[in-house]
Amino acid sequence: MDYHQIPAMFLADAPGLDFLNSIATPVDVPVDWIGDGEGLLAWLEQAGMVPPEAIASIRARATPAELDEVAEKARSLREWFRGYVQKRKGRALAAKDARELEPLNQLLARDEQHGEIVANTHDEAMAFSFRLQRRWPSAESLLMPIAEALARVVCEEDFTHVKACEGPACTLLFADHTRGHARRWCSMAVCGNRAKVAAHRARQKEAKHG
Numbered sequence: 001m002d003y004h005q006i007p008a009m010f011l012a013d014a015p016g017l018d019f020l021n022s023i024a025t026p027v028d029v030p031v032d033w034i035g036d037g038e039g040l041l042a043w044l045e046q047a048g049m050v051p052p053e054a055i056a057s058i059r060a061r062a063t064p065a066e067l068d069e070v071a072e073k074a075r076s077l078r079e080w081f082r083g084y085v086q087k088r089k090g091r092a093l094a095a096k097d098a099r100e101l102e103p104l105n106q107l108l109a110r111d112e113q114h115g116e117i118v119a120n121t122h123d124e125a126m127a128f129s130f131r132l133q134r135r136w137p138s139a140e141s142l143l144m145p146i147a148e149a150l151a152r153v154v155c156e157e158d159f160t161h162v163k164a165c166e167g168p169a170c171t172l173l174f175a176d177h178t179r180g181h182a183r184r185w186c187s188m189a190v191c192g193n194r195a196k197v198a199a200h201r202a203r204q205k206e207a208k209h210g
């Protein structure tokens with residue numbers, strides 16, 4: 001199905017896991033929001049990972065074929081990282097889990113970030129803030145905020161609470177930040193309700209036959 005018709009989903013509570021969820025089956029047909037270059041630009045903008053002016057400048061400088069190529073790299077990065085997360089979710093990461101992250105470290109080494117002093121606009125205690133900015137020298141640099149988001153998943157999330165939605169046909173992953181860590185669904189509105197309806201039907205059936 002055409003991703004243009006459906007807004008991308010941001011319900012993972014961790015941007016790197018939202019990136020894994022950029023392919024999903026929100027109704028009954030799979031949607032890949034980063035299936036081509038334009039899709040990747042739109043997803044990154046919706047995710048707030050690339051500022052609109054950087055999107056516009058990359059779009060002006062790169063050919064559609066170049067952007068499609070970057071989207072292809074993003075998809076293979078996504079599927080590689082999905083394998084990493086699927087294998088380890090539900091338990092805490094250990095030092096030995098670092099070895100397989102080497103491809104991600106190699107990508108991160110190509111990032112071009114620099115600090116910048118910016119004036120605070122509101123009445124804050126300090127007049128200035130120190131912010132990290134990123135240079136966007138090529139279409140490939142679109143992979144950098146993604147690499148950062150994936151790195152933050154392994155550095156900042158407790159993998160004990162990284163979960164897959166319990167919806168039988170659902171592929172969505174999320175970080176359960178709820179108190180008590182009882183989150184089971186990508187969203188109550190989608191899989192949560194489906195499960196409630198199924199449980200209700202099962203109870204009705206049982207009552208009839210019981």
Ligand SMILES: [Zn+2]
Pocket residue numbers: 165166167170171172185186187190191
């Ligand atoms: Zn779900």
